[in-house]
Amino acid sequence: MSVPTLTFVIVGQEDHPIYEVDLTGPKEQQTQYLHQFVLHSSLDAVDEQMWLSREPHLKVVDRFNGLNVTAFVTAGNTRFLMLHDGRSDDALRSFFNEVYELYLRVLLNPFHTPTTRITSRDFDRKVKLLAKRLIG
Amino acid sequence: MAGLVPAPSPGVVAKKPARRCAEVCLELLCVESVRIFHEKQSGPAAAAALEAVGFRVGQQLAERYTRDKPRLGDTLEIIKFVCKDFWQALFKKQVDNLKTNHRGVYVLQDNGFRWLQRLSPPSAPASATAAAGAPASSAGSLPPGAGAVDPAREEAVRQLALSHLHLPCGIVRGALCHLGVSCSVEADPKQLPSCTFTVRIMA
Numbered sequence: 123m124s125v126p127t128l129t130f131v132i133v134g135q136e137d138h139p140i141y142e143v144d145l146t147g148p149k150e151q152q153t154q155y156l157h158q159f160v161l162h163s164s165l166d167a168v169d170e171q172m173w174l175s176r177e178p179h180l181k182v183v184d185r186f187n188g189l190n191v192t193a194f195v196t197a198g199n200t201r202f203l204m205l206h207d208g209r210s211d212d213a214l215r216s217f218f219n220e221v222y223e224l225y226l227r228v229l230l231n232p233f234h235t236p237t238t239r240i241t242s243r244d245f246d247r248k249v250k251l252l253a254k255r256l257i258g
Numbered sequence: 259m260a261g262l263v264p265a266p267s268p269g270v271v272a273k274k275p276a277r278r279c280a281e282v283c284l285e286l287l288c289v290e291s292v293r294i295f296h297e298k299q300s301g302p303a304a305a306a307a308l309e310a311v312g313f314r315v316g317q318q319l320a321e322r323y324t325r326d327k328p329r330l331g332d333t334l335e336i337i338k339f340v341c342k343d344f345w346q347a348l349f350k351k352q353v354d355n356l357k358t359n360h361r362g363v364y365v366l367q368d369n370g371f372r373w374l375q376r377l378s379p380p381s382a383p384a385s386a387t388a389a390a391g392a393p394a395s396s397a398g399s400l401p402p403g404a405g406a407v408d409p410a411r412e413e414a415v416r417q418l419a420l421s422h423l424h425l426p427c428g429i430v431r432g433a434l435c436h437l438g439v440s441c442s443v444e445a446d447p448k449q450l451p452s453c454t455f456t457v458r459i460m461a
Contacts, residue, residue, distance in 0.1 A: 135436075176328040197324030198317075198436045226325070230318050236436075 125149075127189055128257065129157045129205040130249065132225065134237055135198065137165060141240040145253040160184075161203050164191040168201055179215055194218035200225070209257055217256045224248055288373060292422050305424045312428020313435070320433035323347050333459060336437045337364050344433055349373070362459035366430075369452040373426060374419055377450060419447035430455060 125146075132141040139162075144154065164184035171180045172195055184191040192214050194202040202218055202225075228240055291311070295304040323344055330336045341353035345368070355367035423445035431443040439459060446454045 172329070176331070178329060195329065196321065197327065197329050198321045199438060200321075222325070226322055229321050232314070236317060 125153075127157070127205060127207045128209070128253065129161065130221075130253070131158075131161050131203045131205075132221075132240070133165065133201040133203060135200060136237060138237070140200075140238070141245075141249075143246065143249060145250060145257070157205055160186045160189060161191060161205050164193075164203065165201070167191070168193045168195065168203070179218065181211060194222070196222065213257045217252060220252050220256065221249060224252075285373065285376060288422070288425060292425070296421065305421070308424035309428035309431070312425045312430075313432035314428075316429040316432020316434075317436040318432075319348070319429065320344070320436040324437070330437060333439050334358075336434065336439050337366075337457065339437070340430065340433055341366055348429070364457040364459075366455040366457065367452065368455070371426075371447075371451055371453040374422060374447065374451045374453060377415075377419060377422065415450065416447060419450060419453075420445065423447065423453065427455065430457070 128145040130141075130143050130145055131139055134140045142158070144157070149157075164186075167184040168180065168191075171183050171193070178195055178197075180193045180195060182190045183193050189205055189207055192204045192206065192211070196202075202221060204214055204217075206214070224245060225240075228234055228242060228245055229236060234240070292308065295308050298304070299307060324330070324339070327339075327343070330339055337356070337358075341356050345351065345353050349368070349372040351368075351370070351372070353366045354369045355365075357365040357367070427443045427445050431441065434441050434443070434457065441457050441459045444456045444458075446456065448454060
């Protein structure tokens with residue numbers, strides 16, 4: 123694919139998206155819809171993998187048209203999903219660890235309800251910086 | 259409480275010792291919050307409010323304490339996690355006894371519940387023993403044989419302990435619900451400072 127793809131989504135316990143960002147810059151609407159659709163349909167595949175292994179880091183769980191979905195699952199059943207076109211597994215692993223740290227901070231904020239979207243601009247900025255630094 | 263230590267920022271190697279907070283601050287905070295809630299609202303509303311606060315805290319703590327651990331599978335494992343790691347981090351000891359009837363009821367027994375250690379019974383005017391007027395910082399239960407056991411006084415002590423147990427119940431319920439076990443938690447201060455928590459799984 124000529125256009126690099128890197129979309130990151132955090133899905134909460136009730137299977138609704140808490141945070142979505144396209145890490146390679148804004149895309150046209152069609153592509154955005156496609157990415158959203160692929161990520162949400164991969165939740166079933168994530169569930170299957172979760173039943174098989176105890177590891178929080180699940181490698182590529184689903185594929186669609188050359189795009190891969192890699193997942194990270196926390197103990198509280200929050201899923202971090204990354205739609206990419208074949209990035210390095212280690213880079214994604216370290217990215218997920220760092221974002222988990224940031225996510226914990228957000229969760230510990232008493233003014234934030236766990237089931238609502240994360241609207242903090244600071245969080246957004248840090249996630250984008252992390253992606254640039256770790257995944258390139 | 260060890261849980262109040264701020265996490266080091268990512269990318270920074272934590273060489274300097276993490277800042278800690280004196281435990282007495284937590285104890286005073288708990289006692290004061292119980293007092294304030296019972297002042298502002300009456301009886302069940304105050305209990306429900308305290309439990310809700312505990313619920314939220316429990317959710318956050320559960321997410322935090324399961325950080326680097328592998329995910330937990332079934333209900334029993336989650337309860338065991340709460341009895342061991344969670345209790346250790348929160349109350350500096352593990353739960354002493356866990357019983358279950360294998361039908362969704364678990365009883366966690368803690369002989370020496372940390373947040374009730376400083377609870378001294380309200381002084382009884384009729385009692386002539388040295389227990390009357392004991393300073394508030396002395397440790398908990400009445401010495402056996404300190405005069406005749408007064409059922410009304412026992413009941414008052416029990417009610418006082420119960421009012422302080424809403425917060426821990428909420429914390430346990432919050433942690434369990436966040437990890438996927440929908441349940442209700444009740445506390446029973448049978449013999450201070452030992453206390454049992456009954457967890458009923460909601461099908």
